[in-house]
Structures are given as C-alpha cells and as structure tokens.
Amino acid sequence: MPAHILIIEDNRANLELMSYLLGAFGYDPHTAGDGATGVEIARERPFDLIVCDIHMPGVDGYEVARRLKADPVLRAVPLVAVTALAMVGDRDRVLAAGFDGYIAKPIDPETFVVRVEEYLRHEHRTAAAHARAAPAAANKPTNGLTILVVDNLSVNRDLACSILEPHGYRVLTADGVDQGLAVARGHACDLILSDVCMTGESGYDFIRAVKADGRLAAIPFVFITSTMLEENDRVTGLCLGAARFLCRPIEPDALLAELEACLRAAGRLALGDDSDR
Known part of the structure; x- marks a missing residue:
C-alpha cells in the first residue's frame, strides 16, 4: 500500500511539481493550498508524512508545526519543511519549531523523491523510488x-x-x-x-x-x-x-x-x- 503524503504549499506551481513527482513514483499525494486547510486535512485521515512550506500567508509553516505537534495523534507523523532557508538561523528555527527535517528550495526533480524518502519508514518506500535513486541518466x-x-x-x-x-x-x-x-x-x-x-x-x-x-x-x-x-x-x-x-x-x-x-x-x-x- 503506497504511503499517504500530505503536501501543504501555497504556490500552485510548487504544489503541482511535488504532487506529480510523488505520484509518479507510486506514492499517494494529497494537497492543501494553505496552512489552515492543511491542518484540517491532516486531522481527517492518517498520513505517513507531511511536507509543508514555511512562508505562507495566514497560517504559516511554523504555526502548522505548532498545531500538529500539539495534537497527541499527529505529533508522531514526520513533518518536513520545504524552504529556501534564506536567512541565517533559519535552519535552527525550522528544527526548533518541530519539523523533523527540511528540503531546500528550489525543488530539484532529480532528488526530491529521494529526499522525501529519508523521512519515511522503510516499509513505506516504493520500489519505483528505490530504482530512481540509482544513477540512470545514461539509460x-x-x-x-x-x-x-x-x-x-x-x-x-x-x-x-x-x-x-x-x-x-x-x-x-x-x-x-x-x-x-x-x-x-x-x-x-x-x-x-x-x-x-x-x-x-x-x-x-x-x-x-x-x-x-x-x-x-x-x-x-x-x-x-x-x-x-x-x-x-x-x-x-x-x-x-x-x-x-x-x-x-x-x-x-x-x-x-x-x-x-x-x-x-x-x-x-x-x-x-x-x-x-
């Protein structure tokens, strides 16, 4: 059964890219275009991983992390930030907010799925993604x-x-x-x-x-x-x-x-x- 992954991102192009890449390698992506909606969706059904943008209007990524980690059920779900880490100290702030890790923007289609897999339990990783992790450009x-x-x-x-x-x-x-x-x-x-x-x-x-x-x-x-x-x-x-x-x-x-x-x-x-x- 494919891992269920929630993507919270207000930039539609980034949302489409991440969703497509995960779906292409056998995962089941769900999407939310803002932080408040993302938290609601996370509470409606179980997810194996949540990927969340940091800089969003209204409920930003830090507030999403605060709400998810305050929930006794959701706090165990791995939470990964996607961020440009533009300012000194951003990395420490992301981890201190409750994120389990981060993936740097801009999204790299060649490495994104492999990076996401680092935060998934081994049994939730797809064979397709494993194959993609091996260099295959020549083939x-x-x-x-x-x-x-x-x-x-x-x-x-x-x-x-x-x-x-x-x-x-x-x-x-x-x-x-x-x-x-x-x-x-x-x-x-x-x-x-x-x-x-x-x-x-x-x-x-x-x-x-x-x-x-x-x-x-x-x-x-x-x-x-x-x-x-x-x-x-x-x-x-x-x-x-x-x-x-x-x-x-x-x-x-x-x-x-x-x-x-x-x-x-x-x-x-x-x-x-x-x-x-």
Missing part, C-alpha cells in the same frame, strides 16, 4: 524528438522536464523570448511549449517571431498558461498559429496526449507511437 529512453520549453519560472520548466524526459523526449529550456529564439535557431526542435505571461515580452510576441522566421515557422507551437484563462486569450493564441492552448493545472497524461497529437499532425510522430507512454 533514459529516447524517441529522437526534441521539445523546447519556454517559461520564465524555473519550477514550470522543471515540471515540464520531469513529465517529458521519462517518456523519451529531449527537452531544451529557455527563460524568455530572446533565449527561446536563440535556442530554437541553434537546435532542431520538433515542438515548442511556451508560457504566455513572461517577464518582458509575452508568449504572443514569441509565437509572432517564430512564425515570421522561415526556419522555425513549421514547428508545432503549444501555449500553456495558468493566468490567461479567458476564451479571447485562447482565440488570440490560436489565431497567431498555436496548435493548442492549454491551461494549468493539467494532468501529465493529458499534457502528453496533447503534445503527441500535435506531433502526429505535423508528421513528426508516427501513428501508433505513444512515445513510450
């Missing part, structure tokens, strides 16, 4: 396709990599329009996955530049956004030449299916090839 599957991910948030780029790479894609990343264009012009890309709202120029500016470049115009272009959710936003993106306009949050399998459909439509993925999915 990653490949389907020969390259996807360029453009997003100004590193956590979104990391999440995309953690979804795409295990299914055989080579992933290139860029943090903005200028870097995205440079990468696209310097490497053969089979698809571009881009955020809409980015620092400086937007994803709309990016697709205009891509479609205006004869070398890049034929590359399937997909938007993904958590902020541009109105119908007119979708219509704008599609009218500029995007093959898809996706909204976060999106399940990993749904994202993979959308990208595979675009690749097939462009003749870059053979019919019946599901990219090892």
Whole structure:
C-alpha cells in the first residue's frame, strides 16, 4: 500500500511539481493550498508524512508545526519543511519549531523523491523510488524528438522536464523570448511549449517571431498558461498559429496526449507511437 503524503504549499506551481513527482513514483499525494486547510486535512485521515512550506500567508509553516505537534495523534507523523532557508538561523528555527527535517528550495526533480524518502519508514518506500535513486541518466529512453520549453519560472520548466524526459523526449529550456529564439535557431526542435505571461515580452510576441522566421515557422507551437484563462486569450493564441492552448493545472497524461497529437499532425510522430507512454 503506497504511503499517504500530505503536501501543504501555497504556490500552485510548487504544489503541482511535488504532487506529480510523488505520484509518479507510486506514492499517494494529497494537497492543501494553505496552512489552515492543511491542518484540517491532516486531522481527517492518517498520513505517513507531511511536507509543508514555511512562508505562507495566514497560517504559516511554523504555526502548522505548532498545531500538529500539539495534537497527541499527529505529533508522531514526520513533518518536513520545504524552504529556501534564506536567512541565517533559519535552519535552527525550522528544527526548533518541530519539523523533523527540511528540503531546500528550489525543488530539484532529480532528488526530491529521494529526499522525501529519508523521512519515511522503510516499509513505506516504493520500489519505483528505490530504482530512481540509482544513477540512470545514461539509460533514459529516447524517441529522437526534441521539445523546447519556454517559461520564465524555473519550477514550470522543471515540471515540464520531469513529465517529458521519462517518456523519451529531449527537452531544451529557455527563460524568455530572446533565449527561446536563440535556442530554437541553434537546435532542431520538433515542438515548442511556451508560457504566455513572461517577464518582458509575452508568449504572443514569441509565437509572432517564430512564425515570421522561415526556419522555425513549421514547428508545432503549444501555449500553456495558468493566468490567461479567458476564451479571447485562447482565440488570440490560436489565431497567431498555436496548435493548442492549454491551461494549468493539467494532468501529465493529458499534457502528453496533447503534445503527441500535435506531433502526429505535423508528421513528426508516427501513428501508433505513444512515445513510450
């Protein structure tokens, strides 16, 4: 039976990343977007581990720890902080507050699950996570396709990599329009996955530049956004030449299916090839 892990985090991108990584390796993640809700959920059912952000509005991580450790039932549940530890003395304060340990931000998809396992009882650790702990970079599957991910948030780029790479894609990343264009012009890309709202120029500016470049115009272009959710936003993106306009949050399998459909439509993925999915 998989370990039940509660994640308390107010940043949706970080919440999605941690939840996806734990679920991908056989764990049963439950989520809460704020401290008060997290404490309520923790009291509703048993958990094998609780992972909690420190800096949250309202009930912050320290208050969550105080409430959980004051509960005679919940105090025995391992409690792990996720924090940037930006200030001198933060580490000591985290441990003094009742946390059993901490995982540093930004979240590293390659090591996060292994770090979480350090606080789980041995019988609750999954075989899949054990296998991931061994170096396996050289054995990653490949389907020969390259996807360029453009997003100004590193956590979104990391999440995309953690979804795409295990299914055989080579992933290139860029943090903005200028870097995205440079990468696209310097490497053969089979698809571009881009955020809409980015620092400086937007994803709309990016697709205009891509479609205006004869070398890049034929590359399937997909938007993904958590902020541009109105119908007119979708219509704008599609009218500029995007093959898809996706909204976060999106399940990993749904994202993979959308990208595979675009690749097939462009003749870059053979019919019946599901990219090892």
